[in-house]
Amino acid sequence: MNLCKKYILTFMVLITMILSGCRGNVPIYHVKSDVDFSFFKNVAVLPLDNLTNDKAAGEIVKQVVVSELLASGLIDVVIPGEVMSAISELGIQNISSLNKSQIKALGKALGVEAVIMGSVQQYGEVRSGNQSASEVTITLMMAEVESGNIIWSITLTRGGLDFMARHFGAQSETMSEIVQGVVREAIQTLVEY
Amino acid sequence: MTDKTTKERSFFLIRALSAAFFLMICVSGCALGKGIKHYVRPGLDVKHINKIAVLPFENFTSDTFAADKIKSLVVIDLLSRGVDVIEPGEVMGLLREMKLRSLKSITSKNIKQIAEILKVQAVMTGSVGVFKESRGVTVSYPEVSISLMLHEAETTDIIWSAWHTTGGADFMTRHFGAEGKTLDETAKILISDVIDTIY
Numbered sequence: 001m002n003l004c005k006k007y008i009l010t011f012m013v014l015i016t017m018i019l020s021g022c023r024g025n026v027p028i029y030h031v032k033s034d035v036d037f038s039f040f041k042n043v044a045v046l047p048l049d050n051l052t053n054d055k056a057a058g059e060i061v062k063q064v065v066v067s068e069l070l071a072s073g074l075i076d077v078v079i080p081g082e083v084m085s086a087i088s089e090l091g092i093q094n095i096s097s098l099n100k101s102q103i104k105a106l107g108k109a110l111g112v113e114a115v116i117m118g119s120v121q122q123y124g125e126v127r128s129g130n131q132s133a134s135e136v137t138i139t140l141m142m143a144e145v146e147s148g149n150i151i152w153s154i155t156l157t158r159g160g161l162d163f164m165a166r167h168f169g170a171q172s173e174t175m176s177e178i179v180q181g182v183v184r185e186a187i188q189t190l191v192e193y
Numbered sequence: 194m195t196d197k198t199t200k201e202r203s204f205f206l207i208r209a210l211s212a213a214f215f216l217m218i219c220v221s222g223c224a225l226g227k228g229i230k231h232y233v234r235p236g237l238d239v240k241h242i243n244k245i246a247v248l249p250f251e252n253f254t255s256d257t258f259a260a261d262k263i264k265s266l267v268v269i270d271l272l273s274r275g276v277d278v279i280e281p282g283e284v285m286g287l288l289r290e291m292k293l294r295s296l297k298s299i300t301s302k303n304i305k306q307i308a309e310i311l312k313v314q315a316v317m318t319g320s321v322g323v324f325k326e327s328r329g330v331t332v333s334y335p336e337v338s339i340s341l342m343l344h345e346a347e348t349t350d351i352i353w354s355a356w357h358t359t360g361g362a363d364f365m366t367r368h369f370g371a372e373g374k375t376l377d378e379t380a381k382i383l384i385s386d387v388i389d390t391i392y
Contacts, residue, residue, distance in 0.1 A: 003199070003202070056253035056254070056322070059251070059253050059320070060253050060322040060323075060338075063253075063320050063322060063340040063356060064322075064340070064356055066340075066354070067230075067231075067232070067340055067354050067355065067356035068230065068356070070232035070351060070354045071230040071231055071232045071354070071355075071356075073232070073235075076350075076351075077351065079299070079300065079301055079304070079344065079349065079351065080297065081296075081297060081298045081299035081300050081301075081303070082300050082301055084295075084297050084298040085298050085300045088298070173360075173361065174323075174327060174336050174358065174359075174360060174361045175323065175327070175336070176322060176323050176336060176338035176358035176359075177358060177360060177361070179322075179338075180356070180358060184230070
C-alpha cells in the first residue's frame with residue numbers, strides 16, 4: 001500500500017512538472033472564406049515593421065518569408081528590390097500604416113494580385129529564472145490588391161523555454177531555426193487552405 | 194519473500210528510471226535532420242546555367258565582413274563545380290558605374306542591365322542573416338544562416354531560391370563539451386549544402 005502511494009505521488013509530481021513546462025502555442029489566424037486563393041499567382045512581400053530592438057530582425061524575417069513562399073510552390077514573389085523601388089516612387093513614408101488606396105497603387109505598380117505585410121514583434125532572448133531561450137513572434141497579413149481588403153492574417157509565436165529547457169536546462173533551437181519554423185508554420189496555414 | 198519482491202521492484206524501477214533519463218538526455222541533444230526547402234522555377238533546368246555574376250550580399254549581422262566572407266565562399270564553391278563566375282572586382286566596378294548605392298533596391302531593370310553588360314545567364318543575389326558564435330546553456334557553437342536567389346538574365350524572374358541555417362551544437366558538443374566545427378567550416382558546409390540543391 002505504501003509503495004502504491006509512493007508511485008501515485010511520484011506520478012503526480014511528474015505530471016505537475018510536465019504541465020508546468022507545457023505552453024499552448026496555437027497560431028491565431030484568419031482566412032477570408034469567400035476568397036479563391038488559386039487566383040493569386042504573384043505577390044509582393046513588403047518590408048516588415050520591426051518592433052524589436054534588433055535592427056535587422058525585420059529584414060531577416062522578410063528574407064525567410066520570401067524564401068518559404070517561393071519554396072511552397074504556391075505563389076511567385078516579386079524581386080525585393082522592385083518592391084523597395086515602387087515604395088520609393090509612390091512616396092510611401094510609413095509602410096506600417098498603408099491605406100487601401102496605397103495597397104491598390106502598390107499592387108498596380110508591381111503587377112501583383114496581393115501584397116504581404118506584417119511585423120516582427122519579438123526577436124530575441126526571453127528569460128525565466130536562470131534560464132533563457134530565443135523567442136520569435138510575427139504577424140503576417142495578405143491584402144488583396146483589387147479591393148485593398150485583408151484576406152489572410154496570422155500571429156504566431158515560437159521558441160521560448162520549452163519543457164526540456166525549463167526542467168533539464170536542455171538547449172532549445174537556435175534563433176534561425178525558430179525563425180524558419182515560425183514562418184513555415186504561418187505559411188502552412190495558407191498552403192493548407 | 195515479500196522483502197525480496199520489493200527489492201526486485203525497486204531495482205527494476207531504478208533501472209527503468211535510469212534508462213528513461215538517459216534516453217531523455219540523448220533525445221534532447223539530437224537535432225532532427227531538416228532538408229533544405231528550396232524553390233526551382235518549374236520547367237526550367239537551372240543546371241544549364243553556367244555563367245553567373247554574384248552580386249555583393251546584404252549583411253544583417255553585426256560582423257562587418259560576414260557578407261563578403263560568405264560571398265567569396267559562394268564564388269569558390271560555384272567555381273569548384275565548374276560554373277563560370279564573373280570576377281567579383283568586375284561586378285563591383287560595374288555597380289559603381291551604375292551608381293547602385295543600395296543592394297536592397299536592385300530592380301529587375303538593374304539585373305537585366307548587369308546581365309547584359311557582364312554577358313551572364315543569371316545573376317545571384319543573397320543575404321547573410323546570422324554569422325556568429327552563439328552561446329547555448331553551457332557551450333558555444335557556430336551559427337550561420339544565408340539566403341540565396343538566382344535571377345534569370347532575360348526575364349529577371351527568380352529561378353532558384355534557398356534559405357538555410359546550421360543547427361545548434363551537435364550531440365558531442367552538447368553533452369561532452371567536444372570541440373565542434375569552426376565558424377568558417379560551418380559556413381563552407383552550409384554553402385555547399387545550399388548549392389547542392391542546384392548543381
